[in-house]
Amino acid sequence: MVQVVYAIPADKAFNEEYNEAILDASQQMRTWYGHELGRTFALAETVLRCDMPFTEEVVLQDRDRDKGTVFRAVVRGMHDCTDPPGQITFGQKTVWVVYADVLEPCSSSYGLGQGGMGIAIMGARDLLGLTIPRYDDCGVGVFRPERWVGGMGHELGHGFGLPHPPGCDEGDEERCGNHTQTYWSLMWLGYASWPNTFLLQAEKNSLLAGPFMIDEGPPPVPSWTPSMLYTTHQVAADMERIVGFEATWIPEKNPPESLHEKDLAHYYAFQFNYGNDSKAGAGYFGLLTDADYRDTEVGQALNFSIWNSVAYDSVREGAFAETDNRESGGARIMAPVEWEEGDSLTVRMEASEHPDGYAYRLTLNGDLIGRIIHTQSPQEFYYDTVFFGEDLHWWRTINHDEIHECKDFERSVMQLVNVRTLHDREGAEVRDMVLLDKFVSWERQPPEVSASGHLLRYCWGPTVEEIEGGVRLLLGYPPDGN
Numbered sequence: 001m002v003q004v005v006y007a008i009p010a011d012k013a014f015n016e017e018y019n020e021a022i023l024d025a026s027q028q029m030r031t032w033y034g035h036e037l038g039r040t041f042a043l044a045e046t047v048l049r050c051d052m053p054f055t056e057e058v059v060l061q062d063r064d065r066d067k068g069t070v071f072r073a074v075v076r077g078m079h080d081c082t083d084p085p086g087q088i089t090f091g092q093k094t095v096w097v098v099y100a101d102v103l104e105p106c107s108s109s110y111g112l113g114q115g116g117m118g119i120a121i122m123g124a125r126d127l128l129g130l131t132i133p134r135y136d137d138c139g140v141g142v143f144r145p146e147r148w149v150g151g152m153g154h155e156l157g158h159g160f161g162l163p164h165p166p167g168c169d170e171g172d173e174e175r176c177g178n179h180t181q182t183y184w185s186l187m188w189l190g191y192a193s194w195p196n197t198f199l200l201q202a203e204k205n206s207l208l209a210g211p212f213m214i215d216e217g218p219p220p221v222p223s224w225t226p227s228m229l230y231t232t233h234q235v236a237a238d239m240e241r242i243v244g245f246e247a248t249w250i251p252e253k254n255p256p257e258s259l260h261e262k263d264l265a266h267y268y269a270f271q272f273n274y275g276n277d278s279k280a281g282a283g284y285f286g287l288l289t290d291a292d293y294r295d296t297e298v299g300q301a302l303n304f305s306i307w308n309s310v311a312y313d314s315v316r317e318g319a320f321a322e323t324d325n326r327e328s329g330g331a332r333i334m335a336p337v338e339w340e341e342g343d344s345l346t347v348r349m350e351a352s353e354h355p356d357g358y359a360y361r362l363t364l365n366g367d368l369i370g371r372i373i374h375t376q377s378p379q380e381f382y383y384d385t386v387f388f389g390e391d392l393h394w395w396r397t398i399n400h401d402e403i404h405e406c407k408d409f410e411r412s413v414m415q416l417v418n419v420r421t422l423h424d425r426e427g428a429e430v431r432d433m434v435l436l437d438k439f440v441s442w443e444r445q446p447p448e449v450s451a452s453g454h455l456l457r458y459c460w461g462p463t464v465e466e467i468e469g470g471v472r473l474l475l476g477y478p479p480d481g482n
Helices: 016-037 056-061 071-077 124-131 145-159 201-209 257-261 393-399
Strands: 002-008 039-041 048-051 095-100 114-116 119-122 213-216 230-236 242-253 266-272 283-293 296-306 311-313 320-322 332-336 345-354 357-364 367-374 385-391 412-423 434-440 463-467 470-475
Touching: 002 016, 016 039, 016 095, 016 124, 016 145, 016 201, 016 213, 056 071, 071 095, 071 119, 095 124, 095 145, 114 145, 119 124, 119 145, 124 145, 242 266, 257 283, 266 412, 266 470, 283 332, 283 345, 296 357, 296 367, 332 367, 345 412
Parallel strands: 002 048, 002 095, 095 119
Antiparallel strands: 039 213, 114 119, 230 385, 230 434, 242 345, 242 412, 266 283, 266 385, 283 296, 296 332, 311 367, 320 332, 345 357, 357 367, 412 470, 463 470
């Protein structure tokens, strides 16, 4: 049984909006776990209201001497809210999901937003995140409510006994970097992308063998057998005072018209991360061979977005723009761009100060595409910036009821050359980025059930080849199947 609790300090009033948001989030998460596992947890029908005897200030002052958290202070404040009093047994029969209306100062961590066997405790920032459409979390980023539902699911996982995936707390990039499946899983950083996240197979096995998944889940999503093609390579660069990137794409072989007739596309893009692991500053720009914008056919296009950005401006005439992109939770610009095989397409993203933070300016061959506004500075880009190529069928088959076979994905080839970092320090030279690693993601793996219930059958396909000044990215399934 999962019991959700709304814990209210003595100096705060009951908030009906908080209560409803907590109940709705827990019900959504019960359904999500059911889709993942085929079974799910029992959930108490109502949120338990707990009027604590302590004020918010008293709770914040009562920090654990060893760990510096108020975790135990909240538990003590709940003593009289159980029947009989004090009956909070961690991990025996009930997992307690507690939302305490205690607002931690941004400058210090008080341990709210954590979970362990049998209990998860979130604070007022989670309550605000669930009820404010675009909540600015202490300047870390502006997040939509889905991120906070995902956060509850992550902490609930700890309540069920799940740890973080192996190697992630130790910073193992090979096992947990953003080029891996693990990175996007619920129990690592996938909570920020909820509901587009998943449980790893070992986590599913653990939950199904445990005591909490006792109810039948919702009807399963129909299973299909799409293939999965994805190629990426990482690059290392001098990151001091970095303000942007520049790269040149040269289409060597465009995909055939038959790929368009199947409503499929190839995508060649650059993904970057900065600031922190919350994805507040993740972003991408790249070339789509056949794009759609909210059911409008665009054709060849340049796509640009930054997670949790707040606005856009100076958008090129004829381009599409939005501030509520479903994937990034922020602004996105999609500009129609025509190219032929052999064309040279130099894309440059460069940040500068803006009254609302920083403006990220994107140009194509020197012509302005548009600017995206973000509160985050670009000064802390991660070293593991990634260029990648992918067949977009995988996104559609995971999220929709479509079925394709490996042979459906014809070849395209794109050269990527002259990749450079841009800096703002005086006398700095623009630096060439260096190929750090290359691989084919999830290569020849056995079938796996995706988050939506589709059975993914992986195909052998993409490759990365080094050439002078860069690499060749080959997408699609090779004609000979090798």
